Amino acid sequence: MKTLLTSIASGKREYILMIGKTQKSVAAKSLHYIKFHLTYNERIREVYGDWSKATAETWGAFEIILADGSIVACLGLNQPITGLNLLDRRPTLEIMDDVQDIHNTKTGESMRGHLRWLLGEAEPALDDDGKIINIATPKHELGLVIELKKAYGWFTPGSREGGGYDAIVDEEKKLSLWPEKVPYAELKEKEKSASSMNELRLYYSEYRCQLVGSEEQLFRPEYFRYYRGNLTYDSFGNQFLKITHLWRESDNKNFREDPGRFELSEPEMRPVATFTGCDPASSQREGASYATIVTIAVDAQLNMFVLPYFRKRVSPSALYEELQKRYIEYKPAWTTIEANGYQVSLAEQLRNSEAGMFMAGLRQKHITRDSKDTRHERMEPFFYQGRVFFAEGMEDLKSDLLLYPRGKRDTLDGLEFATTRIHGPSHVSTVKKMSLYKERMGTEDYSDSWLAVV
Known part of the structure; x- marks a missing residue:
């Protein structure tokens, strides 16, 4: 007005x-x-x-x-x-x-x-x-x-740091933002009422302009970690994740404004092993689940870095082609696919392909005895400990996690399958030997491209 x-x-x-x-x-x-x-x-x-x-x-x-x-x-x-x-x-x-x-x-x-x-x-x-x-x-x-x-x-704008207007301006002085409209005492009564019904998050959303996790929220934003980097190989086929940036969920806005603040002093070449999980969709109709292929790079401490994933509604033949392409690109040590008719079909297609491609894990039937919720909930400690890292733009996976147990979980399913047989990279000892050799030789120009083995 x-x-x-x-x-x-x-x-x-x-x-x-x-x-x-x-x-x-x-x-x-x-x-x-x-x-x-x-x-x-x-x-x-x-x-x-x-x-x-x-x-x-x-x-x-x-x-x-x-x-x-x-x-x-x-x-x-x-x-x-x-x-x-x-x-x-x-x-x-x-x-x-x-x-x-x-x-x-x-x-x-x-x-x-x-x-x-x-x-x-x-x-x-x-x-x-x-x-x-x-x-x-x-x-x-x-x-x-x-x-x-x-x-x-x-x-x-707002009355608090970071923006947003809190209906309670000062707890100690018992001062509300608009005392003539909603006094402090009334706000505290609303809080007690919401708490008694286990809906405190609604009170904080409406009156305190804050998001607080509900009891059902398993994967919280503060658990999320991010990286910028890419998968590389040495001349022996050993895998390394070249990491240039690392940051947390709370740093997202600052990262967008100035990525340089979160750039490592020099790129880190971290030895990794890769693992793939595939959740085939049963239908291409609108509204059906998506087929997902999620590959993770796992380091010696079992930190998991999610590599660019696949998420689309596709035919079985198109999924087969995508799985084959990603195997060539990422060379996973193990591939896990949900046990259904798709798994048998995909394995048969790969065996009969001109390339005669063999994927470790594909021919072993993956039977899940636990419920999907139980399997997803077992992943929560990985996130709580800050051991899962996303690349930029992985909004579908982030959405699956934040909406859990509501909403779709296609990408989360693929990630869970990828974690079933993880282990650290076998070439870590080689990298340690190279570092020791460089230290003893005292040479500054020794190759740091991981092209030699001692």
Whole structure:
């Protein structure tokens, strides 16, 4: 309302686009509020004049155009917006008001779709000097509030460090952010009530603008580690992971702004062994599970670095080709596939291929006696101990973990299969011998490309 009144007073002719979960909801909430005050607020009439329906060019259910050409329109999340203009103008301000709730944040795919819509539709539709404001409480680690808070170029105002408005300003002084509306004592009563029903996370989301893990959240964001690097080989076929950057989940925004801060003083050539897990999908229809192939590089301390993975709905023959291609690329010491008809089919195809390819583990039937939940939960200590590292862009895997036990788990399944037979690299002792030899010889120019064995 303030922006609209400023527009009227300054003659800027703002084009304000109100965006809600649905067009109808934002019209009922925000546009109705604006219409009411333009019509009945005596103070506004006294200061700014009559801007009610009587003087407006348009006074519709989803948009109003005032006498000076100022526009307020409503739109729902995911509605087409690119190229939207009224009176040959683009939106100068887009206000997103509670576009996400507990219902449309149940899957990683839906939340990723919201972010893509924002970046691919809402942002490009703005006027050259336009702005976007997102008003919301955090619902999930993959939700817009958290993603934009971590993103480069987006600013999060607030009463606390890092952004966000906490309803409790000072615990010691028992001071709330808006004591006339919600006093401190009332907030503490709400906290007790939520705690008694084991829903404390909802209280912290709505009133403290914080995400706290629920009892069911097994894989927490603070467990996540990241790396930047690539798999390399020496002339004997030994595998090394060349690592250039290492950082944590809490460092993500700083990493995006300045990756150099997390760059190692010199690249680390870490001896590794690779292992592959494959979770075949049974259908290509829309909404079905994805087929996944996940390969990990494991070092001597059993730290696991997830290499670029495969995740698509494909035919059995296409999955076979992809598995073959990734075996050639990563040369895993062991390949584990979920025991079903696919495993027999894939093994037979590989045996009969022109290459006569042999994959260790593929012909051994992998029978899982434990439930999928039990197998996934056994992976939690790896994450808790900070022994699992993601590469950039592995949002599907991150989504599977943060949404567990809800949502899809295709990539998590592939990762779990990859961990079934892990061990450290056998060439670690060779690398140690090389380092000792270099130290004794005192030569600075000794080859560090791992091309020699002693």
